[in-house]
Amino acid sequence: MKLLRLVPDNTRFGFMRFRRVSFPLSALLSIVSVVTFIWLGMNVGIDFKGGTVVELQARSDRANIAQIRETASGLNLGDVEVQEFGSPREVVLRVGLQEGGDAAQAQVVNKLRTAFEATYEFRRVEVVGPRVSQELVQNGTIGVLLAIMVILIYLWFRYEWQFAVGAVIATMHDLVLTIGFYAVTQIQFDQTSIAAILTIIGYSLNDTVVVYDRVRELLRKYKKIGLHELLDLSMNSTLSRTVITSITAILALIALAIFGGDTIQGFCLAMLFGIVVGTYSSIFVAAPILIYLGVRVGEGVGAAAGNADKTVNSGATK
Amino acid sequence: MFRQSTLKTVLIAFTLFFAAYVSLPTMLGPERMKAITGMLPSFLVPKGAIKLGLDLRGGVHVMLETDRAGLTRDLVRQLQEDVRRVLRNERVAPTGGIVAQSRGVSFRVTDAAARTRILPKIQELSVPVSNSVLGNTGQRSLEVVDLGDGLIQLLITDAELNERIRRAVDQSIEIFRRRIDPEGVKEPSIQRQGLDRIVVQVPGAQNSKEITDVLQPGKLEFRMVAEPGANPAEIETLPYTDEGGGTIQVERRVLVRGEDLTSAEPTFDQRTGEPVVSFRFNVKGAQAFAKVTTENVGKPFAIILDNKVISAPRIISPITQGQGQISGRFTVERANALSILLRSGALPASFTLVEERTVGAGLGADSIDAAVVASIVSLVAVSIFTLATYGVFGVIALVALTVNFLLLIALMALLGSTLTLPGIAGIVLTLAIAVDSNVLIYERIREEQAAGRSAISSLDSGFTRALATILDANITSFLASAILYLVGTGAVKGFAVTTSLGIATTIFTAFTLTRMMVAAWYRWFKPKSVPI
Numbered sequence A: 001m002k003l004l005r006l007v008p009d010n011t012r013f014g015f016m017r018f019r020r021v022s023f024p025l026s027a028l029l030s031i032v033s034v035v036t037f038i039w040l041g042m043n044v045g046i047d048f049k050g051g052t053v054v055e056l057q058a059r060s061d062r063a064n065i066a067q068i069r070e071t072a073s074g075l076n077l078g079d080v081e082v083q084e085f086g087s088p089r090e091v092v093l094r095v096g097l098q099e100g101g102d103a104a105q106a107q108v109v110n111k112l113r114t115a116f117e118a119t120y121e122f123r124r125v126e127v128v129g130p131r132v133s134q135e136l137v138q139n140g141t142i143g144v145l146l147a148i149m150v151i152l153i154y155l156w157f158r159y160e161w162q163f164a165v166g167a168v169i170a171t172m173h174d175l176v177l178t179i180g181f182y183a184v185t186q187i188q189f190d191q192t193s194i195a196a197i198l199t200i201i202g203y204s205l206n207d208t209v210v211v212y213d214r215v216r217e218l219l220r221k222y223k224k225i226g227l228h229e230l231l232d233l234s235m236n237s238t239l240s241r242t243v244i245t246s247i248t249a250i251l252a253l254i255a256l257a258i259f260g261g262d263t264i265q266g267f268c269l270a271m272l273f274g275i276v277v278g279t280y281s282s283i284f285v286a287a288p289i290l291i292y293l294g295v296r297v298g299e300g301v302g303a304a305a306g307n308a309d310k311t312v313n314s315g316a317t318k
Numbered sequence B: 001m002f003r004q005s006t007l008k009t010v011l012i013a014f015t016l017f018f019a020a021y022v023s024l025p026t027m028l029g030p031e032r033m034k035a036i037t038g039m040l041p042s043f044l045v046p047k048g049a050i051k052l053g054l055d056l057r058g059g060v061h062v063m064l065e066t067d068r069a070g071l072t073r074d075l076v077r078q079l080q081e082d083v084r085r086v087l088r089n090e091r092v093a094p095t096g097g098i099v100a101q102s103r104g105v106s107f108r109v110t111d112a113a114a115r116t117r118i119l120p121k122i123q124e125l126s127v128p129v130s131n132s133v134l135g136n137t138g139q140r141s142l143e144v145v146d147l148g149d150g151l152i153q154l155l156i157t158d159a160e161l162n163e164r165i166r167r168a169v170d171q172s173i174e175i176f177r178r179r180i181d182p183e184g185v186k187e188p189s190i191q192r193q194g195l196d197r198i199v200v201q202v203p204g205a206q207n208s209k210e211i212t213d214v215l216q217p218g219k220l221e222f223r224m225v226a227e228p229g230a231n232p233a234e235i236e237t238l239p240y241t242d243e244g245g246g247t248i249q250v251e252r253r254v255l256v257r258g259e260d261l262t263s264a265e266p267t268f269d270q271r272t273g274e275p276v277v278s279f280r281f282n283v284k285g286a287q288a289f290a291k292v293t294t295e296n297v298g299k300p301f302a303i304i305l306d307n308k309v310i311s312a313p314r315i316i317s318p319i320t321q322g323q324g325q326i327s328g329r330f331t332v333e334r335a336n337a338l339s340i341l342l343r344s345g346a347l348p349a350s351f352t353l354v355e356e357r358t359v360g361a362g363l364g365a366d367s368i369d370a371a372v373v374a375s376i377v378s379l380v381a382v383s384i385f386t387l388a389t390y391g392v393f394g395v396i397a398l399v400a401l402t403v404n405f406l407l408l409i410a411l412m413a414l415l416g417s418t419l420t421l422p423g424i425a426g427i428v429l430t431l432a433i434a435v436d437s438n439v440l441i442y443e444r445i446r447e448e449q450a451a452g453r454s455a456i457s458s459l460d461s462g463f464t465r466a467l468a469t470i471l472d473a474n475i476t477s478f479l480a481s482a483i484l485y486l487v488g489t490g491a492v493k494g495f496a497v498t499t500s501l502g503i504a505t506t507i508f509t510a511f512t513l514t515r516m517m518v519a520a521w522y523r524w525f526k527p528k529s530v531p532i
Helices: A019-039 A065-073 A101-116 A130-158 A161-185 A191-221 A227-259 A262-286 A289-293 A303-317 B006-037 B068-089 B112-124 B158-180 B208-213 B283-295 B332-343 B361-390 B392-415 B421-450 B455-487 B490-525
Strands: A051-058 A080-085 A087-095 A120-128 B059-066 B095-100 B104-108 B128-131 B135-140 B142-148 B151-156 B189-193 B197-203 B220-224 B235-239 B247-251 B261-268 B275-281 B301-305 B308-311 B323-326 B351-359
Touching: A019 A161, A019 A262, A051 A101, A065 A080, A065 A087, A065 A101, A087 A101, A101 A120, A101 A130, A101 B208, A101 B351, A120 A130, A120 B361, A130 A161, A130 A191, A130 B351, A130 B455, A161 A191, A161 A262, A161 A289, A191 A227, A191 A262, A191 B421, A191 B455, A191 B490, A227 A262, A227 A289, A227 B361, A227 B421, A262 A289, A262 B421, B006 B392, B006 B490, B059 B158, B059 B208, B068 B095, B068 B104, B068 B112, B068 B151, B068 B158, B104 B142, B112 B142, B112 B151, B128 B158, B135 B158, B158 B189, B158 B197, B208 B351, B220 B247, B220 B283, B235 B308, B247 B301, B261 B332, B275 B283, B275 B332, B351 B361, B361 B392, B361 B421, B392 B421, B392 B490, B421 B455, B421 B490, B455 B490
Parallel strands: none
Antiparallel strands: A051 A087, A051 A120, A080 A087, A120 B351, B059 B197, B059 B351, B095 B104, B104 B151, B128 B135, B142 B151, B189 B197, B220 B301, B235 B247, B261 B275, B275 B323, B301 B308
């Protein structure tokens, strides 16, 4: 049986030369992300801004959105956003934060129930008070920053500082682009989005570490080759793995996005984007940036950790 | 050398067997589990299946926060009473009464001799704050400040306030349990979160109103209606829900409290036939009530529930038997709910709803179906791709993947984790990472072979080198998940649990099972080259 070979053996793509394209591209995308984020902002869900979300399913065949809108506007709840959700039978109502704190907030659902209980089934109700949402924002931000910091420290100990800095730049790149993705697509940004972002960071770092591992190995092996060539060699020798793993993850996520239901669709789409960007950044950002960070060939990179590895390797190969 | 000790093989086999055993209840579900293991002795049957989160099985989740300001007001009122008692015992009249402040009380005693006499007594009100966890905290409940000019201020300390809140939350959790689940069948989860919050989760509940209704304080008090010309500092105006509403002035002093009730039942008034709640006091309450009613025949008193006067009957004759009834134009349901509230005891504080998430059972079931379909489709897609890429090694990768899944389920069942929707996403991601570990190994083997090594040598060094990379890559991912678990709440936490456990099982399978299977394959076929 002939096996599928996505990346031909002895592929020699000039990854480093390609940085003249990839760096401006990344810079442009990052700027677009930041500008869109400032310009449009994100479609922040109630987790982070507080408010009420109610998902209704009509007891009849079809939800009457116009009527819901009219009834809801008569409830004195401020702006009520009414939207079809999934099928014509289902609608989602979004009510903003009420003036008068948590107590007023808790009353919203009661009002909605009185108004709609007879003709609609309440499939899902979410109420997040103003203080809880603030805490969720705080915890989310702290989580992301803390995770990046811890990983940085780990990489610094495991490799050289240049690698840690390179990995962080690549990670920030992915973070900025993912936030840009949320701003451009206006996919709702909620608690699970934080999980998505952290997974993207984790995946991208995973990819970067695999590539860096190879760079370090080759740096030790070939003391005569120039850095430029050596990085190209590292990228090409890990390319097959990079492609196969990304495709596996992408296949799994596409299935989840299509069949997993509306609740996790946004999550899956963000992850898909993130995995593509994360893979791109480990090859086209994390590796070429080492040239600028001054990694030098023939200087025993990762001396301390390197020696330990060498003994393991020589012990195993003999 | 590419050899594995027998002991190691046995250990791996045992782990797999144990994992399969532990995950049985989760995979089969309670009914089928019972049918299959019905004849086995109970100690052989594995227990503990993975619980489904509320987003998957439907239910109500609410988060409540203690009303700190209200609790502080209660404490201040209590303090005011205590100070008044002390001063009365010492026969000292403060100039301008005892003034309540936001965090304490103040009063003025101009006579220096009287002041020195009462100060030690006032000091005695400040007691050491003890904590059930730490024991004596070394802090006192009150701070007594002499502001000079005869003005004395008592302030409630932070330690005391926090301890009161902590205790109020603990007591309320018990009371909520009695109110929400009097029959003990609903499996509600009622837990403290942080200092002053309670998370109530009731699986299967459809309407949060059923829950929020029983979260009212249920604080019952009997006080006298204020007489004209009473000291304004000692009375307050409360909403009056009987006789067409409005407000009514009552004394601040509480005669008898709801805690002294021994029973409360919904009944009907014998004369009017309207639904009422009849109650009975304990000895202490009965005595206090008898004394008050004897002294105040002909005057009205107020029955106050959660700071609303629900009725204000006139005392016709002394009530010495310690029983009575509360009327307030109730419906039958209201009388019923009220008696449950009173029976379970009043909450020591009132609570505000700060977060609510309700998922209907229908939506939960839909989510599970969707997740199952999605998982199957993604598994099939990944399997086809893996087999097409690696052939026989693809089969090994898929076996490793299955085992990984089994181990993950077993670990989650053992830890008693709850599976949520983001958790399922986490599982899918884990499986992708698990495939990656195989990809790393195989690609490395291929490279080693391309570099001119023999089959056995490329297998051996392929494994050794790839495993170093796998470890590095997974440790970074694990660190990210661990942080996520520590700072995350709810959905995020569920995701973090499955991914971190998944990383652990991935490393385990890559280091043991995959290696063992490849070795077995090699010994069986003795190939000249690796078909990869």
